[in-house]
Amino acid sequence: DTEVTQTPKHLVMGMTNKKSLKCEQHMGHRAMYWYKQKAKKPPELMFVYSYEKLSINESVPSRFSPECPNSSLLNLHLHALQPEDSALYLCASSQVGEISAGGPPVQFFGPGTRLTVL
Amino acid sequence: AQKVTQAQTEISVVEKEDVTLDCVYETRDTTYYLFWYKQPPSGELVFLIRRNSFDEQNEISGRYSWNFQKSTSSFNFTITASQVVDSAVYFCALNLEETSGSRLTFGEGTQLTVNP
Secondary structure: OOOOEOOOOOEEEOOOEEEEEEEEOOOOOEEEEEEOOOOOOEEEEEEOOOOEEEEEOOOOOOEEEEEEEEEEEEHHHHHHHHHHOOOEEEEEEEOOOOOOEEEOOOOOEOOOEEEOOO | OOEEOOOOOEEEEEOOOEEEEOOEEEOOOOOHHHHHHHOOOOOEEEEEEEEEEEOOOEEEEEEEEEEEHHHHHHEEEOOOOHHHHHEEEEEEEEEEOOOOOOOOOEEOEEEEEEOO
């Protein structure tokens, strides 16, 4: 199974709502990533989890709260978002480890959740 | 600091034409890794290729080929006999050796439209 799944596909929320995005992979990967992608822009890294521990936080506002309950699941909790947070949120997973002779681990991406904040 | 430039914002071709997507990178490191990803309208980024800085051999995979030239810091991607299904945004990305795991610097992407 080489698939990363994300739910929901689409989400519309108000600025006072609390919602969560979910990501799941069954490839045995121990690194998982959250990206934010605005229209016509490349993905921007938000968070990286390595062995279920947060290893990178790219100075993301606290209204975004990641969680990695186990090696297969990654959540992104959303609270008090702003309209400018509307974007495609992508999850990815990869092997963990220092770069080997073959190169850094390849990241496999899910289809994303398209978030609209009203 | 590293940077990836994809100067072509949008390219439009007619089916069966060959098309080359340009990627120019900047890094002071001697060891680095380059990637190409495809993002179709469905949103998912699809991995196409990974190449390290010591391997300048060109690669061909079906209708896809990649030309890596360290002398010009370029890693260009050619699609031969393009098809409508090739329509997507294509991202070139750079990963440096000292970064543990995988941390990608993406270019701005090139929107390829293949018309029937």
